[in-house]
Amino acid sequence: QVQLVESGGGSVQTTGALRLSCKTDEYTLRYYFKAWYRQAPGKEREPVAQIHGGGVDTYYVDSVKGRFTISRDVHENMLHLQMNHLKPEDTAMYYCAARPPWPPYPDWEKAPIKYWGQGTQVTVSS
Numbered sequence: 001q002v003q004l005v006e007s008g009g010g011s012v013q014t015t016g017a018l019r020l021s022c023k024t025d026e027y028t029l030r031y032y033f034k035a036w037y038r039q040a041p042g043k044e045r046e047p048v049a050q051i052h053g054g055g056v057d058t059y060y061v062d063s064v065k066g067r068f069t070i071s072r073d074v075h076e077n078m079l080h081l082q083m084n085h086l087k088p089e090d091t092a093m094y095y096c097a098a099r100p101p102w103p104p105y106p107d108w109e110k111a112p113i114k115y116w117g118q119g120t121q122v123t124v125s126s
Contacts, residue, residue, distance in 0.1 A: 002028050003023075004079075004096040004097070005118070006022050006094065006095070006119060006120040007023070009120030010123070011123040012125075014087060014125070016124070017082070019080060020081040021080050022079040024078075025077060031100075032053055032099060032100055033051075033052055033053065034053075034070075034098050035050040035051070035096075035108075036094060036096060037097050037113070038090075038094045039092055039095070040089075049061070051070045051071065058071075059108050064083075067084050067085045086122075090122060091122060093120070094120050095117050095119045097113040097115065099112065100114065
C-alpha cells in the first residue's frame with residue numbers, strides 16, 4: 001500500500017509563496033507518476049501538476065504555469081510543489097497523488113489516480 005503524507009499548507013496573502021511537501025516511499029518516488037491535485041469549496045477536484053518517475057518530465061495546468069514548480073527529492077523521498085505568486089483562486093485543499101506508469105494515458109490530466117494523500121489546506125487572501 002502506497003502512503004502519501006502532505007505537509008506545508010497554510011495561509012498567505014496574494015503574491016505570497018508556499019511550498020507543499022509529500023512524504024512517500026522510495027519505490028513510489030522513483031517509478032510512479034506523481035501529481036498534485038486541488039479541490040476548492042463547491043468545485044470538483046482538479047489536476048495541478050505531474051512529474052514522471054524519472055523526475056525530468058513535468059506537466060502543469062495552464063492556470064499555474066510559470067508560478068508553480070513540481071519536483072522530487074530522492075534523498076528524502078519527498079515530492080514538492082513550490083507555489084509562487086499565489087492568487088486567491090489558488091485557495092483549495094491540495095492533494096498528493098500517485099499512479100503506476102502503466103497503462104500509459106495520452107492525457108495526464110484525465111489519468112485515473114490510484115493513491116491519494118489526506119490533503120493540506122492552502123488559503124490565499126487578497
